[in-house]
Amino acid sequence: MRQAAGAARPTRRRAICFALLRRRRLGGFLLLSGASLYASFLAGSQAFSPMTILSSVDCWSWRGWCWQRRPSTTAKLDAVASPPQANKLGFLVQFSLAKKVAVVTGSSRGLGRGAALGLAEAGADVALLGRDEQRLAAVKREVAALGQRALVVPTDVTKPAEVDTACKRVLDYFGRVDVLVNNAGVAQVAPLFEIKDEALVAIFNANVFGTFYCCRAFGAHMVAAKRGSVILMASISGMAGEKNLTAYSATKGAVIGFTHALASEWAPSGVRVNAIAPGYFRTDLNRQAIDDATIGPKIVRRIPLRRVGQPEEIGPLVVYLASDASAFMTGQVVVLDGGQLAT
Numbered sequence: 327m328r329q330a331a332g333a334a335r336p337t338r339r340r341a342i343c344f345a346l347l348r349r350r351r352l353g354g355f356l357l358l359s360g361a362s363l364y365a366s367f368l369a370g371s372q373a374f375s376p377m378t379i380l381s382s383v384d385c386w387s388w389r390g391w392c393w394q395r396r397p398s399t400t401a402k403l404d405a406v407a408s409p410p411q412a413n414k415l416g417f418l419v420q421f422s423l424a425k426k427v428a429v430v431t432g433s434s435r436g437l438g439r440g441a442a443l444g445l446a447e448a449g450a451d452v453a454l455l456g457r458d459e460q461r462l463a464a465v466k467r468e469v470a471a472l473g474q475r476a477l478v479v480p481t482d483v484t485k486p487a488e489v490d491t492a493c494k495r496v497l498d499y500f501g502r503v504d505v506l507v508n509n510a511g512v513a514q515v516a517p518l519f520e521i522k523d524e525a526l527v528a529i530f531n532a533n534v535f536g537t538f539y540c541c542r543a544f545g546a547h548m549v550a551a552k553r554g555s556v557i558l559m560a561s562i563s564g565m566a567g568e569k570n571l572t573a574y575s576a577t578k579g580a581v582i583g584f585t586h587a588l589a590s591e592w593a594p595s596g597v598r599v600n601a602i603a604p605g606y607f608r609t610d611l612n613r614q615a616i617d618d619a620t621i622g623p624k625i626v627r628r629i630p631l632r633r634v635g636q637p638e639e640i641g642p643l644v645v646y647l648a649s650d651a652s653a654f655m656t657g658q659v660v661v662l663d664g665g666q667l668a669t
């Protein structure tokens with residue numbers, strides 16, 4: 327009997343020691359939590375919250391009273407299925423494009439320039455593609471003034487070999503591509519019977535084939551890297567009919583179909599594909615019509631907000647679609663038209 331009681335004593339002691347040890351770990355955890363909560367309060371962000379610290383350590387998780395190793399399979403599932411960390415105190419962080427590289431076709435002027443400057447303002451380095459080298463160089467200076475790097479890559483998007491070379495140059499220079507804005511495009515306003523075959527081919531080459539070539543070249547890198555955002559420039563002309571725009575409307579309808587199909591194709595690779603459908607923006611494409619004393623007021627009367635868009639107004643939407651702020655969005659066509667299509 328006495329021997330049995332003696333044998334029980336060390337077991338009890340061990341249990342007490344273990345309990346104390348556990349409380350010390352609990353004390354340590356509470357101390358760490360308190361300190362990081364205070365730091366988080368001072369910093370005004372969740373960057374220092376205890377859970378953020380723990381997840382950044384990435385191998386410990388709190389289970390009941392003690393720390394345990396998190397199974398690696400759980401970590402892998404988390405990485406695939408978890409949305410980007412919701413940050414209630416600073417959700418604007420999700421719009422940041424810091425350390426990202428964006429490629430913008432047709433960025434020598436108009437909406438492409440507006441997109442490039444918006445992306446640079448959000449922190450991205452930008453590759454500027456187009457045919458007019460001088461204008462591209464001017465945009466490069468504007469990007470540099472925003473504190474970002476820019477690379478001018480003279481490219482005709484209708485020539486697949488030039489697009490492939492451009493892609494190689496961008497990857498050699500920046501080492502990565504996170505965003506592709508397929509913006510280069512042309513338009514022709516003419517009744518169907520007056521559209522020449524060469525003009526028809528030219529408009530499809532730039533708006534449709536150019537889109538295919540650029541997505542194929544830059545998308546290959548994004549799909550391999552399993553991340554990226556592709557933004558295609560459609561038009562409300564691809565969604566609603568307007569006379570004298572048959573060729574242009576057909577190309578923009580094609581871009582919309584392309585957006586839906588490619589979004590499905592690349593979603594498993596983590597690459598998102600969305601399109602913007604602008605209404606009337608005052609650029610070289612339609613400046614003549616907008617500034618015309620007769621046609622201009624007719625255009626504006628069809629827009630509920632009673633004005634046309636300015637090229638810079640494309641920037642915020644491009645940044646949204648390019649960034650993690652739109653991480654759950656793919657295969658969509660976002661209309662930006664002052665309400666024209668809604669009436």
Ligand SMILES: NC(=O)c1ccc[n+]([C@@H]2O[C@H](COP(=O)([O-])OP(=O)(O)OC[C@H]3O[C@@H](n4cnc5c(N)ncnc54)[C@H](OP(=O)(O)O)[C@@H]3O)[C@@H](O)[C@H]2O)c1
Nearest residue numbers: 432434436437456457458482483510511561607609610611
């Ligand atoms: N403005 C609008 O109201 C409006 C409305 C709906 C949709 N969009 C679309 O938005 C996009 C941009 O239009 P925008 O208004 O900014 O027109 P824009 O001022 O005429 O600019 C067109 C851009 O496309 C580039 N480009 C044209 N053909 C090219 C080619 N073969 N290779 C490389 N770059 C080429 C031009 O660059 P280079 O001259 O240097 O080659 C230029 O930078 C187009 O896709 C257009 O269809 C515009």
